[in-house]
Amino acid sequence: MADMAILQLDKVSYEYRNKHQTVKAVNEFSYEFNQGLFYAITGKSGSGKTTLLSLMVGLDVPTEGVIKYEGKNLKDMNMDKYRREYVSLIYQDFNLFPLLTALENVMYPLKLKGQKTSEGKLLAMDKLKMVGLDESYYKRYPSMLSGGEQQRVAIARALVTGSSILLADEPTGNLDTENGNNIVSILKDLAHNDKFCVIVVTHDLEIASVADKTLSLRDGKLIL
Amino acid sequence: MINMLRKITHSISYTFTILFRKPIKSLAVILSITAFTVLICLMEFTIQKQEDLLSDMYEQFKINLVIMDKSASYSEDLSMNKKYASLFMDKENVLFENLSNLKIRSKGEEEITVTDEYGDYITSLNVIGLTYLPDTSEFDVTTEMGIDYDNSMLMSGRNVCIVPNRISSIGSYVYIKSEKVEELVEYLVIGTYEQEDIIFFCPYLNYSELLASSSNNIYSIESDISNTKAINDIEIFLLKYFIEPSIAGVTPVGTNELGLQYAFSFVIPKGNLEEAIDPIKADIKKLQILEPFVFVFSIAIGFIISMLSIKNRKAEFAVMRSIGASGKYVFYISFIEQAVLCIIGASIGALISWLSYSQLSDQQLNKIMIFVACYLLGTIIEAISIASLKVMRIMKASE
Numbered sequence: 001m002a003d004m005a006i007l008q009l010d011k012v013s014y015e016y017r018n019k020h021q022t023v024k025a026v027n028e029f030s031y032e033f034n035q036g037l038f039y040a041i042t043g044k045s046g047s048g049k050t051t052l053l054s055l056m057v058g059l060d061v062p063t064e065g066v067i068k069y070e071g072k073n074l075k076d077m078n079m080d081k082y083r084r085e086y087v088s089l090i091y092q093d094f095n096l097f098p099l100l101t102a103l104e105n106v107m108y109p110l111k112l113k114g115q116k117t118s119e120g121k122l123l124a125m126d127k128l129k130m131v132g133l134d135e136s137y138y139k140r141y142p143s144m145l146s147g148g149e150q151q152r153v154a155i156a157r158a159l160v161t162g163s164s165i166l167l168a169d170e171p172t173g174n175l176d177t178e179n180g181n182n183i184v185s186i187l188k189d190l191a192h193n194d195k196f197c198v199i200v201v202t203h204d205l206e207i208a209s210v211a212d213k214t215l216s217l218r219d220g221k222l223i224l
Numbered sequence: 225m226i227n228m229l230r231k232i233t234h235s236i237s238y239t240f241t242i243l244f245r246k247p248i249k250s251l252a253v254i255l256s257i258t259a260f261t262v263l264i265c266l267m268e269f270t271i272q273k274q275e276d277l278l279s280d281m282y283e284q285f286k287i288n289l290v291i292m293d294k295s296a297s298y299s300e301d302l303s304m305n306k307k308y309a310s311l312f313m314d315k316e317n318v319l320f321e322n323l324s325n326l327k328i329r330s331k332g333e334e335e336i337t338v339t340d341e342y343g344d345y346i347t348s349l350n351v352i353g354l355t356y357l358p359d360t361s362e363f364d365v366t367t368e369m370g371i372d373y374d375n376s377m378l379m380s381g382r383n384v385c386i387v388p389n390r391i392s393s394i395g396s397y398v399y400i401k402s403e404k405v406e407e408l409v410e411y412l413v414i415g416t417y418e419q420e421d422i423i424f425f426c427p428y429l430n431y432s433e434l435l436a437s438s439s440n441n442i443y444s445i446e447s448d449i450s451n452t453k454a455i456n457d458i459e460i461f462l463l464k465y466f467i468e469p470s471i472a473g474v475t476p477v478g479t480n481e482l483g484l485q486y487a488f489s490f491v492i493p494k495g496n497l498e499e500a501i502d503p504i505k506a507d508i509k510k511l512q513i514l515e516p517f518v519f520v521f522s523i524a525i526g527f528i529i530s531m532l533s534i535k536n537r538k539a540e541f542a543v544m545r546s547i548g549a550s551g552k553y554v555f556y557i558s559f560i561e562q563a564v565l566c567i568i569g570a571s572i573g574a575l576i577s578w579l580s581y582s583q584l585s586d587q588q589l590n591k592i593m594i595f596v597a598c599y600l601l602g603t604i605i606e607a608i609s610i611a612s613l614k615v616m617r618i619m620k621a622s623e
Contacts, residue, residue, distance in 0.1 A: 059546060059615045084548025095543045099245040109547045111234040114226075157547070 004071055005032035006197050007056060007165060012065035014051050014220075025051040027220035028065065035164055038191040039199045040208040043217035049201040050169060052217065056199070057089050057167050058082045069165075084113055088158030092170035094150040096142040096157070102128065102149075103138040106156045113161070120160075127156040131186055148179030155186060166190060168200045172207065184210060235553060239561045254569040256529055257599065260522040261573020261592055267515045268588045269581050274508045281501050309428060311465065312445060313355075313379075318461045322454035323447040326379075328355045328428045334437055336402040336424055338391060343399065343408055347391060349424035351402075353431025355379050358386065358417075365417040370394035373414035381429035383409060389416035400424070402435050409434070455498075519591060523598045530566070530602035534558045534610055542615045551611035558610055562603040570596050 014026040025048045033039060043049050054060045055067060058079040067074045069086055083089075088109075096105045103124055110120035128137065131152040142150055151171060158166055168187065172180035184207055191198040191212070200207055208214045216223040243250045309328050312319050330353035338346045352358075357375040360366050367386055369375070372395075377384050385398065392398045392413045399408040411426070426435070449455065534541075541554050549557075570592055578584050 054615070057546065080548050080550040082548075083546065089546050091543075095539070095546075097540060097543070099242050104241075111238075112231070112544075112548050112553070114230040114234075116230070161548070 005068075006035050006070060007033040007199075008066075008068040008071075009033075009056070010066045010068070012052075012055060012062045012067060014048075014055055014060065015063045025220050026055065026062070029217075029220070029222050030065075031215065031222060033165070033197050033199060035197045036191060036195045037197060037212045038188050038210075039197075040211035040214045041199065041201045041217060042203055042205070042208050042214060044203065047217040048220035049203075049217055051220070053089075053167055053169055053199075053201050056165075057087055084109060085161055086163050087165040087167060088161055088163045090151070090154050090158050090166065090168040090171050092173035094142070094147070094154045094174075096150055096153055098142050101139045101141055102133065102145065102153045105142070105153055106160050109157060109161045124156070124160055127159045128153070130159065131156045132182075146179070147175050148182060151175060151179070151183050152186070155183070155190075159190070164196060166196045166198045168198070168202075170202055170204075171200060172202070172204060180204075180206075231553070235557050236560060239557060239564065242561065243564065250565060253529060253533060253565045254572065257526065257566055257569025258573040258576065260526055261570045261595065262576055264519060264522055264591045264595055265573065265577035265581070265584070265588045267511070267518050268585065268591060269577070271508060271511045271515060272585060274504055274511065278501060278504045278508065281504065308445065308465065309432070312447065313429070318454060318457045319447075322449065322451040322458060324450040325446075325448045326355055327446040328353075329445075330354070330428050330431055330436070334402055334404070334435060336400045336435065338387070338424070339399045339401060339408065341397070341399055341408075343401075346398075347422075349387070349422050351424045351426065351431055351435055353426055353428035353436070355428045357415075358423075358425050363421075363423065365419045365421055365423070367415050367417045368394070369415040370413075377414055378425075378427045379429075380427055381433055382427060383411045383430060383434075384414045384427065385411040386415040386417065386425040387413055388421055389418055390420075392416070404435060404437050519595075523595055526566075526595055526599040527602035530562050530599045531606040533562060533565075534603065534606040538610060538613065541610045542613060545613070545615045555607045555611040558607040559600075559603055562607075563600060566596055566599045566603075 009029055009031050012026055012029045013024060015022055015024050017023070027048070029048075029052060041049055041052065051060070055062055058074055058077075061075065069077065069082065074082065096102075097108065100108065103121070106124035106127055107117070107120045110123060111117070115123075125135070125138070128134075133149065133152055133156070137145070137149065137153075142153070145153065155166075155171075166187070171187070172183055175183060187198050187200065188210065190196040200211070202208065309330070311317055312323070312326055312328065314320060331351070334351055335348050336351055337348050340346060352363075355378055357369070357378065358365055358367055368389075369386075373384070387398060394413055394416055396413055397410050398413060399410055401408060415425075449458070537558075541558065544554055544557070545551070574584060574589075574592055577588065
């Protein structure tokens with residue numbers, strides 16, 4: 001029997017109104033995402049990639065269709081808890097808290113969960129090590145880190161919650177080629193070795209070429 | 225429960241971490257709030273100061289309406305008809321609204337007998353009728369009033385009295401007999417004094433109606449002016465009954481309607497009084513017009529600072545939401561942060577004001593509270609909007 005998809009999208013649509021018209025940003029998108037795979041979602045700017053991402057991460061609710069996490073409809077789940085425990089998001093701009101150190105940034109989601117500081121600290125140090133940052137980085141503020149290092153901290157912050165889905169919005173968009181490749185390689189390893197379901201939204205064709213599956217979006221529709 | 229406590233501790237520690245790690249921004253907000261708090265207090269204080277100055281002026285320029293029989297000495301052997309007292313106590317007359325601290329002193333030759341309720345003799349006392357509380361400087365007595373009574377009772381005609389404390393205590397009754405009143409009359413003791421004196425103080429009206437054997441019993445009338453603008457009207461009114469004294473001690477020639485020489489005098493020339501008071505009044509008026517504008521301006525700026533402080537950190541709060549912080553958590557974080565800054569700033573402002581002026585009036589405290597409340601209202605409005613924001617849109621906009 002095949003494994004159940006960790007994230008299922010069934011005829012998901014999302015409409016919003018701007019001043020002049022109603023825009024269908026995502027149009028009847030159906031797909032099943034599995035653990036252990038590295039997905040790339042590509043498409044031109046305005047194709048609905050980011051909207052799709054915000055639906056998958058639970059920051060928005062589809063106007064039509066159903067999104068299921070491990071078979072459970074997201075509508076029936078507590079969205080804050082879903083984001084705290086089951087899904088993590090990585091941004092193009094890293095979006096670390098500028099006034100917290102690298103270690104504090106990684107510990108932050110654990111504090112939101114109410115985890116003990118001592119336990120959280122060990123876990124955070126472990127995740128920083130996993131993305132290749134040793135203890136010399138722990139007390140550095142984001143402004144003291146390179147772009148690549150900041151993105152590694154962001155990935156460590158995403159990993160620390162123990163979620164099994166990692167969503168990334170243009171994670172290499174602000175990095176040079178070498179750092180970009182390193183981040184992609186970390187994400188691939190997380191999918192293949194640690195069985196994460198990694199979904200990257202990008203218009204970088206190089207990432208798309210190394211992904212296990214590539215999905216293209218045009219006008220909010222999945223093009224097969 | 226433990227989880228919840230950890231979350232609360234975390235949100236508070238996060239707030240303080242952020243405040244300490246951006247000291248210049250925090251300090252700027254605190255100083256702005258301090259400055260506005262001091263400004264609010266300063267306006268209030270300046271008005272208060274001017275009003276105090278005005279009161280001082282009134283005090284300095286007090287019109288001592290010493291109305292007296294020029295043929296007698298100031299404090300003794302005077303005989304003035306009680307009709308003159310009624311001029312001052314009649315609401316219809318120009319004096320009533322425009323004079324304050326009216327002091328009518330009245331004394332006759334009568335001696336009254338104080339008895340217990342069965343009519344047994346206790347002591348004999350001289351009577352003085354007053355419209356005000358007797359004080360040390362004038363009568364060499366230190367009066368203690370009962371908490372339920374005040375000196376306004378001395379403006380009434382009620383049977384109340386102030387007696388030596390060896391005779392009775394506050395709140396109890398004494399009974400008196402006099403030449404005029406043969407029946408025992410009950411008097412409520414509203415105050416006592418400690419000194420070994422033999423005076424029975426009672427309201428002037430009570431004295432003149434009930435106890436005084438002669439109708440010519442006032443020995444002086446004194447009053448302060450409360451409305452300088454009315455001086456001319458007061459003067460015209462007084463001239464109907466009294467004679468204005470001439471300068472350099474020359475006894476005025478003339479008689480009043482009783483055929484007696486009564487005179488009144490304004491201690492300070494009225495021209496000087498107006499000259500001194502009018503600029504202060506004008507200043508107070510200007511300040512009173514300006515003050516609400518300054519207050520509203522301070523509130524508006526506080527409101528804007530609080531909203532901007534949160535708005536500028538939209539992206540940070542959006543990240544929090546995206547990693548699982550609830551809307552409530554984001555609301556608390558932003559609210560606690562601004563509340564801490566506001567309370568510190570306002571407290572410093574209040575402390576500076578208190579140190580500078582050695583006091584903080586209720587009005588100043590109320591205005592500080594209103595300022596703080598408006599600042600926090602701005603915070604709440606913005607925090608609510610942040611807590612319900614569309615996270616991805618903000619993240620995209622900030623890229």
